[in-house]
Amino acid sequence: MKTIDGDKLRGHLETMVLSALERGEAHGLEILRRLEHAGCGLLRLKEGSLYPALYRLEAAGKVKVVKEQPGEGRRGAPRRIYRLTTKGRRELAKGREDWALFVRTMDAVVGGLA
Template sequence: MLNITGDKLRGHLEMMVLSSLKQGEAHGLEIVKRLEAAGSGALKLKEGSLYPALYRLEQAGYVKAQWEGESSGRRGARRRLYNLTAKGKRKLTQGQQEWTEFVTVMSNILGVPVWKN
């Protein structure tokens, strides 16, 4: 089975995070769980690589972060919750279009078919 980690994720992690947040608000560990589930066991993501990406996305205005409220009833450390912004949704749409074009080009170069869902 393919094992997707580190270098293979470089350049793709931010788009993957935006796609995960399309499902709704989430904290870091929840984002990791969503991505690993979507990766069908092939994706191995460490929270340590996630947080710099979340910071970059927040600085660019693609995600909005806020601390989990006191009213959550949760004990222990508060978590930072992330939401996709309108700008982030537009960036995700653009990234999806670029990815589709990239996959088509690479499929042509490598001589493998493009699968469609």
Template sequence: MGAIDGDKLRGHLETMILSNLEQGEAHGLEILRRLEEAGCGLLRLKEGSLYPALYRLEADGEVEAVWEVESHGRRGARRRIYRLTAKGRGKLADGRAEWGQFVRILGGILGAPA
């Protein structure tokens, strides 16, 4: 199987981010690392896709973000730490239901085993 990127992810990235944050709060690059790790090396995300999705989720109240108090012994700027909100949990539940329906419909069309 080839890399999973771009068009294949469109429409599902926000749900994947919410699911990722269900595991615990994280900064953007940690979210990216977790998603790529969960994708077994086939999932290829770009920061240029991740951060706009995080900003949309934050604007919609589905995640909240706070700045790190300090950089925890590492060099560089403080990071924004994202966490899932109650509204985000609701959107995640809806996204999972939508994904399940999508998989069932396409599986039926393609003749995939149930």
């Protein structure tokens, strides 16, 4: 089965992350699982790339971070849980509009529907 790799997702990763967080707060690995699940196993992200995207979103105030202290069954550094902010929700709505426009346009050009 053909997969969609990271290069094709460039420019969309931030909207994808916001979309994953719309389902509720999550840490990095959980965000990735949600994306893979939503992509029916066809998305092949370079997993390290998720974090720069999260840091950019955090710096822009679109997500905020809550630290989860190590508890029972988990040791090591505090885990960071990412949560969508109001600004992030607005950005997601805008991202969806942009995406719909992009799909319509590309469909007309590449899909030969025009």
